[in-house]
Amino acid sequence: GQNIDQPTEMTATEGAIVQINCTYQTSGFNGLFWYQQHAGEAPTFLSYNVLDGLEEKGRFSSFLSRSKGYSYLLLKELQMKDSASYLCAGMDSNYQLIWGAGTKLIIKP
Amino acid sequence: TAGITQAPTSQILAAGRSMTLRCTQDMRHNAMYWYRQDLGLGLRLIHYSNTAGTTGKGEVPDGYSVSRANTDDFPLTLASAVPSQTSVYFCASSDGGGQGGNEQFFGPGTRLTVL
Numbered sequence: 568g569q570n571i572d573q574p575t576e577m578t579a580t581e582g583a584i585v586q587i588n589c590t591y592q593t594s595g596f597n598g599l600f601w602y603q604q605h606a607g608e609a610p611t612f613l614s615y616n617v618l619d620g621l622e623e624k625g626r627f628s629s630f631l632s633r634s635k636g637y638s639y640l641l642l643k644e645l646q647m648k649d650s651a652s653y654l655c656a657g658m659d660s661n662y663q664l665i666w667g668a669g670t671k672l673i674i675k676p
Numbered sequence: 677t678a679g680i681t682q683a684p685t686s687q688i689l690a691a692g693r694s695m696t697l698r699c700t701q702d703m704r705h706n707a708m709y710w711y712r713q714d715l716g717l718g719l720r721l722i723h724y725s726n727t728a729g730t731t732g733k734g735e736v737p738d739g740y741s742v743s744r745a746n747t748d749d750f751p752l753t754l755a756s757a758v759p760s761q762t763s764v765y766f767c768a769s770s771d772g773g774g775q776g777g778n779e780q781f782f783g784p785g786t787r788l789t790v791l
Contacts (some may be wrong), residue, residue, distance in 0.1 A: 571718060598777055609766060610719070615763035617777060654718070662779070663734070666711075666718030 569593050573603045573655050574586035578673045579645055587640045589651050594671055595660020599638045601629050602654040604669065613640070642672075650674045678702055680783035682767050688789045689757050697752040697786050699767030707770045709734075709749040709780065710742060712763040719766065725750055755789045764788075 570592045579585040591599065598617035602610040609634060616622055616631035628641040640653055652669040659665055680701045689695050705707075706727045711719040721734030725744040739761060741753045742751065754761055764787050768780040 602777070609784055611782070612779035615777040615779065621714060656719075662761075663724070666720070668718045670714055 568658060569657075569666055570656055571655055573653075573670045574659060575668070576673065578675060579642075580676050581643045581674055583645050584641065584643050585645060585672065586656075587642075587672070589638045589655035589667060591620045591636050591638065591655070591657040591665070593657040593659040593665055596633065597609055597660065597662055598635040598660040599629075599631050600656040600658065600664065601638075601640045602656065604649070604652045604654055613622075613653075627650070645674050647674050649674070680767060680769055680781055682765075682783040682786050684786060685787075686787040688791060691752075691758055691790055692756055695754050695757060695788075697754075697765055697788070699750045699752070699783055701750075701767075701769045701783075702747050702748065703769060703771075703781065704730060704747060704749070705769035707778075707780070708744065709768045709770075710747050710750070710752045711739070711766045711768065712736065712761075713766060713785075714763050722752065722765075735791075745762075746781070757788075759790045762790045 572588045603611040604610040614629035622632045626643045631638045652670045652671045654665040657665040683698045709724045710722040720736045723742040725731045728747045766785045767790040768778045770778045
């Protein structure tokens with residue numbers, strides 16, 4: 568079956584670094600997406616990885632290991648506005664996204 | 677540009693009634709999707725359309741129908757609502773038929789309660 572696993576909730580301190588992990592099992596693989604979703608709002612795109620390695624985009628970076636079925640999202644210099652849920656999604660062989668339940672990130676001052 | 681709009685924003689519906697959730701995008705994207713989001717679960721795909729005139733079933737299609745008469749609009753219809761269809765519904769679109777790294781853009785969502 569297809570499955571995306573990520574932690575339910577994480578807490579971090581403003582100004583610190585946090586890593587949100589995601590493991591995936593999909594029928595075929597066409598990339599791994601990360602989205603951000605603030606409470607009561609729509610998800611918004613953060614990153615896409617299809618090759619192994621690290622993709623850096625400002626304060627956010629995303630890593631992929633296809634052999635391990637593993638990805639992480641790294642958030643640096645945390646700000647209060649980063650408090651949100653972070654959704655991991657794998658794209659299967661039919662180009663459909665399989666979504667994790669999301670990781671709620673709580674930032675404390 | 678507006679991107680993707682959904683209507684209504686929220687709705688309370690009596691069980692057994694029918695309802696159509698509207699979704700319109702102005703980005704000329706080929707692919708459109710309907711998801712439901714429930715607490716503790718990931719987004720689940722209900723139906724999708726890779727291009728105008730075609731539709732496909734997602735993970736949880738039962739009780740729902742869609743149509744794609746043109747590029748911009750992708751309405752979702754509940755023929756006879758049941759309480760288990762209480763959820764937040766998101767419409768999304770992407771370019772390129774969803775292939776590759778084309779991100780999906782989401783509408784603001786419709787919060788539906790079926791009593």
